[in-house]
Amino acid sequence: xxxxxxxxxxxxxxxxxxxxxxxxxxxxxxxxxxxxxxxxxxxxxxxxxxxxxxxxxxxxxxxxxxxxxxxxxxxxxxxxxxxxxxxxxxxxxxxxxxxxxxxxxxxxxxxxxxxxxxxxxxxxxxxxxxxxxxxxxxxxxxxxxxxxxxxxxxxxxxxxxxxxxxxxxxxxxxxxxxxxxxxxxxxxxxxxxxxxxxxxxxxxxxxxxxxxxxxxxxxxxxxxxxxxxxxxxxxxxxxxxxxxxxxxxxxxxxxxxxxxxxxxxxxxxxxxxxxxxxxxxxxxxxxxxxxxxxxxxxxxxxxxxxxxxxxxxxxxxxxxxxxxxxxxxxxxxxxxxxxxxxxxxxxxxxxxxxxxxxxxxxxxxxxxxxxxxx
Amino acid sequence: xxxxxxxxxxxxxxxxxxxxxxxxxxxxxxxxxxxxxxxxxxxxxxxxxxxxxxxxxxxxxxxxxxxxxxxxxxxxxxxxxxxxxxxxxxxxxxxxxxxxxxxxxxxxxxxxxxxxxxxxxxxxxxxxxxxxxxxxxxxxxxxxxxxxxxxxxxxxxxxxxxxxxxxxxxxxxxxxxxxxxxxxxxxxxxxxxxxxxxxxxxxxxxxxxxxxxxxxxxxxxx
Numbered sequence: 001x002x003x004x005x006x007x008x009x010x011x012x013x014x015x016x017x018x019x020x021x022x023x024x025x026x027x028x029x030x031x032x033x034x035x036x037x038x039x040x041x042x043x044x045x046x047x048x049x050x051x052x053x054x055x056x057x058x059x060x061x062x063x064x065x066x067x068x069x070x071x072x073x074x075x076x077x078x079x080x081x082x083x084x085x086x087x088x089x090x091x092x093x094x095x096x097x098x099x100x101x102x103x104x105x106x107x108x109x110x111x112x113x114x115x116x117x118x119x120x121x122x123x124x125x126x127x128x129x130x131x132x133x134x135x136x137x138x139x140x141x142x143x144x145x146x147x148x149x150x151x152x153x154x155x156x157x158x159x160x161x162x163x164x165x166x167x168x169x170x171x172x173x174x175x176x177x178x179x180x181x182x183x184x185x186x187x188x189x190x191x192x193x194x195x196x197x198x199x200x201x202x203x204x205x206x207x208x209x210x211x212x213x214x215x216x217x218x219x220x221x222x223x224x225x226x227x228x229x230x231x232x233x234x235x236x237x238x239x240x241x242x243x244x245x246x247x248x249x250x251x252x253x254x255x256x257x258x259x260x261x262x263x264x265x266x267x268x269x270x271x272x273x274x275x276x277x278x279x280x281x282x283x284x285x286x287x288x289x290x291x292x293x294x295x296x297x298x299x300x301x302x303x304x305x306x307x308x309x310x311x312x313x314x315x316x317x318x319x320x321x322x323x324x325x326x327x328x329x330x331x332x333x334x335x336x337x338x339x340x341x342x343x344x345x346x347x348x349x350x351x352x353x354x355x356x357x358x359x360x361x362x363x364x365x366x367x368x369x370x371x372x373x374x
Numbered sequence: 375x376x377x378x379x380x381x382x383x384x385x386x387x388x389x390x391x392x393x394x395x396x397x398x399x400x401x402x403x404x405x406x407x408x409x410x411x412x413x414x415x416x417x418x419x420x421x422x423x424x425x426x427x428x429x430x431x432x433x434x435x436x437x438x439x440x441x442x443x444x445x446x447x448x449x450x451x452x453x454x455x456x457x458x459x460x461x462x463x464x465x466x467x468x469x470x471x472x473x474x475x476x477x478x479x480x481x482x483x484x485x486x487x488x489x490x491x492x493x494x495x496x497x498x499x500x501x502x503x504x505x506x507x508x509x510x511x512x513x514x515x516x517x518x519x520x521x522x523x524x525x526x527x528x529x530x531x532x533x534x535x536x537x538x539x540x541x542x543x544x545x546x547x548x549x550x551x552x553x554x555x556x557x558x559x560x561x562x563x564x565x566x567x568x569x570x571x572x573x574x575x576x577x578x579x580x581x582x583x584x585x586x587x588x589x590x591x592x593x594x595x596x
Contacts, residue, residue, distance in 0.1 A: 061493075061497060063489075090495075090497075090498075090499050090500055090501055090502075091499075093499070095498075098490075098493070098497075102493070102494035103494075104494070104509060104513075106512040106513055115498055119498055119500055119504075120499075161498065165497075165498050
C-alpha cells in the first residue's frame, strides 16, 4: 500500500474513452474483446500469463492487426476493419513502454530521451524534458551508455523516454515484471509519482495483484482471450466469482484508509480504516494522507476469543457474516464485518469445524503487519 | 612497374562499392522487413551471381550490354561510347556480380535486429524512414562494414566477368587481375609477382583493419 496521490482530473486527455471492440486470431491463440475504458487515470489489464494482456495492448498500439473490429480513442479511429482504417503505430500517439525496455544501445541515455523529445506531440503535455528528468531522477544517468544501466534504471529511462513523446495514452507492458523484488521497490515510487504527476491515461498490464491494487483505478480482467469483467479496482478485488481468474491466493480486499500516526523507531505506521486501526510497515508521506491497504484473505486468521501473548499486531473485533466454500477442496472463505469495512479470511475447513464457526458469531480478525507488501 | 592497373582497379572497386551501397541497401532492407511472397524470388535473383560461373554471367552481360542490345544501344546513343570493352561497362558488370556481397550481409544485419527496435521507434513517433536512418543503420554498423569490405575486395578480385565484358584495354579495362594474367601468359613473372604480392598484402591489411574495427563496435551494436 502507499500514499495515494490525488490524481489530476483528465484535463490532458481530449477524449473520453478508449473503445476496443475486435477479434484477433493467431495460430494458437484468440483474443475477443468488446469493452470501453474511460481515458483517465490508470486501468490495469490483469490476467494470467497467456490470457491476452500484451496482445490487447499491442493491438491498441498498432503492433498487432485485429482480424475484424475497431479501436477508437475518443474521436480518433485508430483501426476499423469496415473502413479499412489502420493508422500506423507512429501516428497513434500511444506511448508503449516495453517490458524489455528496448532502449537504443547506440545512443546514451540523453540521446534516447532526445530521440523521443524531438518527436513529441506539439499539443500534448504541459510538461517538458526537465520535468520528466526531475520526476524520474534521470539527471545522474544522462551521460551513461544504456548497456551500463541496472534493470531499474533502464525502466526509469524507458518510462521517461515514452513520457517525452507526450502520448495521449500510456501503454505499460508489465514494466516491473523483469525486475527482482528489491529493484521493484526502488522503481515503484517513481512509476507511481510519474503516473500521477503527468496525468496521462494509462493502460497498465500486470499479473501482480499487489501492483494493480496499488496503482489502478480500474481493472480489466482477461481470461483466455476474453474480457471476464471490468470495473473499479476495490469492487473487482472483492468479487469472489472472479477469484479463480485472479489466482488462488490472491483473494482479499482493498481498503481505503488514512494515516493516523507513525513510529520512526519501530518503523510502523498506524492507519485508520473506517474506525479500525491497523499497523503496517512504515509509510513515508504526510499524516492524514490517504492510503490503500490490500489485505489478502490468506493473510487473515480468525480467533473466537481475543488471543493473548501473540506476535500479531492487528487484532480486529468483528462479526462473521458468511462462510463460502473456497475454490479448492478443504478451504473456506470467510467474510467478516469490522467497524465499517469488511475483510476476507481464507481458512481451512478443519479450522472452521474445530472452532465451530458460523455466521453471526463474534470473531477477531488477526492480520500480521509483515503481510503487507511493498 | 606499371601502376595503371592498380589505380584502375581501386577506382572500379570504389565506384562499385559506393554504387552498391546506394542500390543494395534498400534491397537488403526490403528483403529483411518484407512479408511479401515475392521475397524468395528476389532473394534468388540477388544470390545468382554467387553461384553462376563468371563466364556465364560475363557472356550474358556481354550480350545485354553490347551495342546491338537495347541497353547497350541506348548507352551508345546517350554517350557515344559502347558499354562493352569500356570502363562504364565494367562498372555495370561489377554492380551486378558484386551485388550479393553487399545485399546478403546487410540483409542479415537488418534481419538480426528483429521487430524490437522498429516497434520502439514507432512508439516514439518515428516514421519508418526515421526508424531506418536513425535506428536500423547505426545498429547495423557491423553489417555495413562487412558488406563494404566484401564488396570492395570481391570487385578487386573478379577476373572472369571482367575479361569477358571488358577485355584487356590499358587505362580502360585492364585491372590488376587481368594484368597478372597477361604477365603470366607472357612469362613476365617478376611483374606478376609484384602485382600478386601487392594484392596479398593489401587484402591482409584490409582484413586486419576490419577485425580491429569490429572489436571497436560493442557486440550489441549490430
